Amino acid sequence: MIDRKKWHKWHSLAGIKFSILICFILVTGTFAVVSHEIDWLTNASQRVWPQVTNDKVNWPAIYSSAIKINPIDPVISLHAPLDPWFAAQVLRRNAKGDRYRQFFHPVSGRYQGDGRWYNWQRFFRMSHRHLMLPTLYGITLVCCLGLVMFVSMISGMVIYPKWWRGFFRKPRTGSCKAFWNDVHRLFGLWSSWLLLVVCLTGIWYLLELWGLRAHVPQEHYQLSPQAEAEAVRPSAAAFTDIISRVPQYHTNLAIKRIRLPERPGESVIVEGQDGTKLVRDRANNVEFDPVSAQYLARRYASGQSFHVRISEAADPLHFGTFAGIYSKAVYFFFGVLLSALAISGTYLYGLRHTRVHRTIPVEGSKVWRSS
Template sequence: MAKLSNRFWFQLHGWFSLPIWLIFCFVCLTGTIAVFSHELTWLTNPASRAANPDNLPAKPAAELVATVQQAYPTADVSMVMAFEPYLVNAVAFTDHDKPYALAYINQYTGDIQQINEGITFIGFMRSLHGWLLFPWPGSYSVGYYLVSAMALVMLGALVTGLIIYKNFWRSFTQPKVRLHQGKKTILTDLHRLAGVWSIWFLIVMSATGLWYLVQAVMWHADIDIEPHAPLVSAEQLSATTQMPPFSFADAMQKTLQRYPDFRPSYLMLPEHNRGMYTLMGGGDHIFYDEQAYTLSINPWTGDIAHEKTPATMTALQTVMHIADPLHYGTIGGIWTKAIWFLFGLMLSGMSITGFMIWGSRTVKAVRESRKAATLTEVNHGAQ
C-alpha cells in the first residue's frame, strides 16, 4: 500500500508541472531576467546611464519637466518616472508627431540623452513575464491569469515533492550528488537538492503569485483595492486663471515637507483642469514598494485631497505593496536581487531537470509496455 501511495504522489507531482512545463520554465526565466532589468538596461543602453562625474545633486523633477517643455514647446507632459540613482529619469509626454514618448533626462546634468518612442526593455520584460504580452481587452488579461495561475502549479509541486522526498532536511547538512551512477541519477540528485534549498524561495513565489491571481480576479470584477485620485470640484476652478496657481514644484515641495524621506518614483501631472498632482514614491520601509506613499494634491488650492502611507493602508493594500519587492527581490538592493536571480535560475533548471526525469521514466515505461506486449503476442503465437 505504501508503494502505491508513493507512486501516486510521484505521478501527482509530475502532473502538477509537466503538462505546462514549457510555460512554467518560460515564466521562471523571464522573471529571473526581469529581476535585473534595470541593471541590464544600464549595461545595454548608454543613453540610460545617469553619469555624474562632478557629484552634482539631482535636479528637482519640475526642472526636468521644464527642460522637456523648452525642447518641445507643444508637448503635453504627463509624468516623471525615477528609477535607480544610476539610471536617468524618464519624462513621459505627447506631441503632435509623438503619440507617446519618453525623454531620458540625466537628473544630475539636466541633459536630454534620448527620446524613446517605443517600449523600454524594463517595460518589455515586466510585461513578458507578467502577462506574456497578451492583450488587455478590458480589466483583465488571459496572459495575466495564466502566469499567476502558475502559483498553484508551483505550490502543488512543492507539497508533493516534499511528500515524495523522505527526510528531505538531510540535504541541508548532507547534500548528495552522485556523479558516477549515470545521467538519470545525477539529474534526480540535482533536482532534489535544488528543490530542498529552494523551499523558502518557492514559498515566497507561490504566496506572491497567489496574490497576483487574487488581484487579477478583483480587477476583473471591478473591485478597487485603492481608490482613484479625487477630482477637483467645479466650484474650486478659477474662472479667470488659465493655469493652476499651485505649481508642480510647489506640490513636490509640499510632499517633501510632509515626508522628508519620500523617494519619488511616479509623479503624475493633471490630465485636465479637474485633475490633481498624483505623487507616488517610496520611503523608509524596505518591505514596501516604490508606490507605498501616494499623495493627491489640488493644483488650485494646494490642499492634500488624499494620501496613503504604510500606516494608513488597509490589509489588502499592504499585501499589494509588499508583493512586488518580495517577488522581484528588491528589498535589499543589488544583493537581494542577486540572490533572487540565483534561485530563479535554480527554479528554471528544476523545471528542465524535472521534465527530463519524467521523460526518461515515460520512455522507459513505454518501451517496457511494448516489450511485454510483444512477448505476449509471441507466446500466443507459440501456443
C-alpha cells in the first residue's frame, strides 16, 4: 500500500515535471471557454444592438445577402448568433481555398463586415486541443497530461487528511511557505470539480481518438442527379423552401447551424437544439436535397444510443457551453483558479527545495534557481 509520503512525492513530481505544459493547457483552455466573447470584443462586425433572440433569425435574408455581396465564393455554412448580442456568421471559401467569415444582422440580413478564419477562438482552441501539433500527436499528448492532472488531484486528496474541512479555512500568514501551501490547497479544493470534469472528458477524447469513437447510423437516401454530380449551392428560393420545411420534420428545432454541400453527393444539413440536454448542435439535424429542397433524413439526439450520448456530451461538459454565457462564466472563473493552482504548486516546489525555515524570508531568485 502506498503511504502518504509516497503520494506526496508522486503529487509533486506529476506537477513539477510537466508544470510548463500543464500551465499552458490550463490557461489556453480557460481562455478557450470565452474565446468567442474575446472575438466579439475585438471585432465590431460581430456586435448587434439592440439584442436579437435566436428565434427571430431570418435565415433566407442572411443567405440572400451573402450571395448578393459575393456570388462567386461558395458558402460553407451559416451559424446562428451565440447570444442575443452576437451577429449571425457565414463561413465561406475563397478562390485559393482559404476560409473566412462574414457577419450579418440576424433579422435584416444586413452585411456588417468580415473576419479571419484564424481568429482568437481558433487560436485558443488549437493551442489547447493539440498544442498546434499534428492532431493525432497533439491530442494524445494533451489527453495524457489530463491523466497526469487526474493523478495529481487524487494524490492531493490523499496527502491532505480530512480535506473536505478546508473549503472555508483562511490561509495562514505566518510564513511564505505556509501561506502558499494553504492557498494551493484552497484553490485545489474549490476547482476540484472542474478538474475532474475536464480530466474525465479528456480521457474520453483520448479513447475516441484511438478507436472508441461512437458510430451514428446513417440513413440512405437518393439525391437529385445534379447534386450527385457536383457540390450544389442552393438557390435563394430552394434555401427558403428548406428553412420553411424544417418544422415539419423536426418539431421545436432551434436552428444553430446550416451546412451546405462542399463535395458532390452532399446534402444541406440543418442542425440545432430541441431541448435535449448536453448534446452538440449536430446531434439534432434534418437533411434536404440542395436542388429540389426535398426532405431526405433526420436525426434526434434523444433517440441515439448511450455511447453516442456520452460522445455528444463531451464538448458541452468540457467547455461549459451547456447553459450559455452563465455556465461559461462559471467555467472561466474556476479555470482561473485551476491555472493559479498549477502556478502555486510549482512555486511551492521551489520553496520546498530552498530548505529554509518558515520564519526566514525567501528570495524569489533562489526559489526559481533551485527548481
